[in-house]
Amino acid sequence: MSVRTAFDTARGEGRAALVGYLPAGFPDVQGGIDALHAMVDAGCDVIEIGLPYSDPVMDGPTIQAAAQQALERGVRTSDVLRTVEAVAATGTPTLIMTYWNPVERYGVERFAADLANAGGAGLITPDLTPDSAPEWIAAADRHDLDKVFLVAPSSTDDRVTMTTAACRGFVYATAVMGVTGARTTTSDLAGPLVARTRALSPDGGADLPVGVGLGVSNGDQAAEVASYADGVIVGSAFVRTLLDHPDDRAAGLRALSALTDDLANGVRRG
Amino acid sequence: MTTDTTPTSYDADAQGWFGGPEAGWGGRFMPEALVAALDELTVAWQDAMADPGFVGEFDTILREYAGCPSRLYEAERLSAKVGARILLKREDLNHTGAHKIRNVLGQALLTKRMGKTRVIAETGAGQHGVASATAAAYFGLDCTVYMGSVDTKRQALNVARMHLLGAKVVPVDSGSATLKDAINEALRDWVASVDHTAYLFGTAAGPHPFPSMVRDFTRSIGDEARQQVLELTGRLPDAIAACVGGGSNAIGLFTAFLDDEDVAIYGFEPGGEGVDTPRHAATIHAGDRGVLHGARTYVLQDADGQTVESHSISAGLDYPGVGPQHAHLSAIGRATYLPVTDDEAMAAMALLSRTEGIIPAIESAHAIAGALRVAERLAAEKGPDATVLINLSGRGDKDMGTAIEYFGLGDPDQVTERPVGDPDSDPRADRSGAPA
Numbered sequence: 001m002s003v004r005t006a007f008d009t010a011r012g013e014g015r016a017a018l019v020g021y022l023p024a025g026f027p028d029v030q031g032g033i034d035a036l037h038a039m040v041d042a043g044c045d046v047i048e049i050g051l052p053y054s055d056p057v058m059d060g061p062t063i064q065a066a067a068q069q070a071l072e073r074g075v076r077t078s079d080v081l082r083t084v085e086a087v088a089a090t091g092t093p094t095l096i097m098t099y100w101n102p103v104e105r106y107g108v109e110r111f112a113a114d115l116a117n118a119g120g121a122g123l124i125t126p127d128l129t130p131d132s133a134p135e136w137i138a139a140a141d142r143h144d145l146d147k148v149f150l151v152a153p154s155s156t157d158d159r160v161t162m163t164t165a166a167c168r169g170f171v172y173a174t175a176v177m178g179v180t181g182a183r184t185t186t187s188d189l190a191g192p193l194v195a196r197t198r199a200l201s202p203d204g205g206a207d208l209p210v211g212v213g214l215g216v217s218n219g220d221q222a223a224e225v226a227s228y229a230d231g232v233i234v235g236s237a238f239v240r241t242l243l244d245h246p247d248d249r250a251a252g253l254r255a256l257s258a259l260t261d262d263l264a265n266g267v268r269r270g
Numbered sequence: 271m272t273t274d275t276t277p278t279s280y281d282a283d284a285q286g287w288f289g290g291p292e293a294g295w296g297g298r299f300m301p302e303a304l305v306a307a308l309d310e311l312t313v314a315w316q317d318a319m320a321d322p323g324f325v326g327e328f329d330t331i332l333r334e335y336a337g338c339p340s341r342l343y344e345a346e347r348l349s350a351k352v353g354a355r356i357l358l359k360r361e362d363l364n365h366t367g368a369h370k371i372r373n374v375l376g377q378a379l380l381t382k383r384m385g386k387t388r389v390i391a392e393t394g395a396g397q398h399g400v401a402s403a404t405a406a407a408y409f410g411l412d413c414t415v416y417m418g419s420v421d422t423k424r425q426a427l428n429v430a431r432m433h434l435l436g437a438k439v440v441p442v443d444s445g446s447a448t449l450k451d452a453i454n455e456a457l458r459d460w461v462a463s464v465d466h467t468a469y470l471f472g473t474a475a476g477p478h479p480f481p482s483m484v485r486d487f488t489r490s491i492g493d494e495a496r497q498q499v500l501e502l503t504g505r506l507p508d509a510i511a512a513c514v515g516g517g518s519n520a521i522g523l524f525t526a527f528l529d530d531e532d533v534a535i536y537g538f539e540p541g542g543e544g545v546d547t548p549r550h551a552a553t554i555h556a557g558d559r560g561v562l563h564g565a566r567t568y569v570l571q572d573a574d575g576q577t578v579e580s581h582s583i584s585a586g587l588d589y590p591g592v593g594p595q596h597a598h599l600s601a602i603g604r605a606t607y608l609p610v611t612d613d614e615a616m617a618a619m620a621l622l623s624r625t626e627g628i629i630p631a632i633e634s635a636h637a638i639a640g641a642l643r644v645a646e647r648l649a650a651e652k653g654p655d656a657t658v659l660i661n662l663s664g665r666g667d668k669d670m671g672t673a674i675e676y677f678g679l680g681d682p683d684q685v686t687e688r689p690v691g692d693p694d695s696d697p698r699a700d701r702s703g704a705p706a
Contacts, residue, residue: 057458159305177303
């Protein structure tokens with residue numbers, strides 16, 4: 001199922017979609033599944049599941065710490081796919097966000113097939129741009145999977161055009177020049193980037209939602225971003241909530257639900 | 271000296287693929303946020319290398335400041351031991367004590383040309399960090415160096431050097447807290463600072479254009495050596511050899527000889543405690559095809575594609591990836607890459623010190639150990655005129671802490687009756703396999 005359905009539903013309700021991220025295997029595999037279920041129950045429209053990787057160039061310290069914890073506890077690619085299956089079973093469109101080497105190592109065709117079989121919607125690839133991705137694009141198309149590539153404030157118009165033409169599901173606009181991490185204010189680069197991305201998308205963005213990521217941590221920020229974007233992507237703030245409750249899973253889940261609720265209300269105010 | 275920038279038949283294509291996109295070595299696997307910077311760098315580097323003014327200025331700086339061309343030295347006592355002619359390209363005599371000064375002076379000069387005011391770098395042994403801090407001081411640039419916290423401890427002297435040169439040194443605690451993690455942290459800095467900051471990549475790895483650009487800035491090693499060996503012997507060497515971590519000194523030497531099909535090319539990788547153990551960094555010998563730090567190359571990785579922690583007694587070789595051009599040269603058989611263990615390298619370090627009065631970096635000692643194996647075989651085949659050119663990529667001052675620990679040196683009351691590394695007295699040397 002493409003994440004496009006969730007964006008269409010949100011658009012139909014006159015609001016942005018809330019996209020929530022957690023790395024698989026954090027705090028452990030079942031704990032991660034429980035946390036993602038809590039986020040779905042509290043209002044996330046789309047789920048991104050991170051594939052923990054040893055060399056996460058784009059991740060800030062919060063997500064890196066969670067991924068490192070997952071790796072140290074032995075999370076495997078098969079666990080990530082198992083997590084996708086458990087979340088996708090809720091009916092919420094579910095993507096994997098992954099650096100490229102684990103996919104190449106697993107086998108691109110095999111990964112696409114197993115992701116599709118698990119009910120996954122597709123991949124977000126932070127270190128794979130469309131011009132380096134012919135093998136993935138072909139495999140994704142064969143298995144009817146979303147291809148979510150990133151645009152950045154530094155992207156040229158030509159690259160935005162090339163990237164949006166290659167995307168399916170949505171296009172991921174990185175709102176700041178920097179790594180992941182909650183920020184106290186949202187970026188003033190985000191709005192212009194979204195407008196430019198829409199203008200350079202096929203059909204002026206009518207068929208390709210634009211999600212904005214990097215930095216949102218509360219409902220007010222979500223409302224601000226939702227005023228100009230089709231999707232609000234939140235990662236580090238969710239991870240931080242669980243990191244802040246290392247010894248009390250129930251309290252962590254309650255805090256996660258409360259944050260999701262705040263963010264879900266935010267995208268409805270935007 | 272003239273920096274020869276003539277393309278070879280082994281160059282990458284415009285997208286950075288060595289051997290073409292089908293072979294798939296190299297390329298650019300990077301966040302979109304950095305693509306514009308990499309494109310800007312590619313254009314700037316290509317324009318600069320086509321500009322006689324830039325190339326001439328670079329040559330002048332190498333000559334007047336870095337001390338290049340470095341000497342080609344005939345190691346007669348070492349030659350006598352193996353029965354073949356051993357020639358050493360003395361990169362250890364360069365300013366800051368290693369080949370790396372060539373690369374950073376080139377990149378820093380390019381940084382000035384691009385109008386950027388700050389440089390960042392990663393370092394393992396500290397040699398690239400020292401070179402970067404030196405180049406930044408020379409050109410008046412701000413400098414931040416990322417270094418794994420494990421390495422800051424084992425290379426404290428180089429950390430002090432960087433501080434004295436005015437650089438900020440940032441210890442990195444993430445991951446294995448070594449070179450690969452320092453690269454990750456430097457890339458994170460670069461994403462956020464790319465408008466005014468250049469990343470002085472320390473080896474011929476990473477996303478396009480770094481493997482080719484670093485190769486261009488270090489290829490004068492081979493250009494000089496080729497001319498020097500012709501002047502000295504009247505012919506090309508039978509074999510050339512260099513150590514390979516990321517592979518900048520090796521590709522700098524190899525490039526001038528790639529089209530000389532009669533010259534055998536050897537790269538020696540850190541075999542650590544043995545390639546049949548988990549404790550090594552022999553990436554080409556024991557790694558698998560994968561993507562690391564922006565390029566497809568050989569990577570030490572597990573079944574899930576997670577990078578495996580590498581090991582070498584030399585911090586400068588302790589890297590789980592390798593430059594993609596080396597992966598290509600290995601795949602097509604133009605160069606041969608073989609592992610050298612920690613013990614073999616340390617024995618070679620002692621041997622060169624004792625026979626020639628030259629204390630090599632432990633990186634370079636890997637090349638010595640491996641090349642002597644090659645030289646013995648060539649001597650048996652071709653006699654005493656068999657000639658092996660070895661890139662002595664750096665000097666061993668920075669590695670004395672490791673040498674003190676390994677050989678048990680440094681006790682002021684110790685009476686040394688036989689030199690360390692002596693095969694008659696040092697049990698480690700017995701295991702070395704290095705000829706005595």
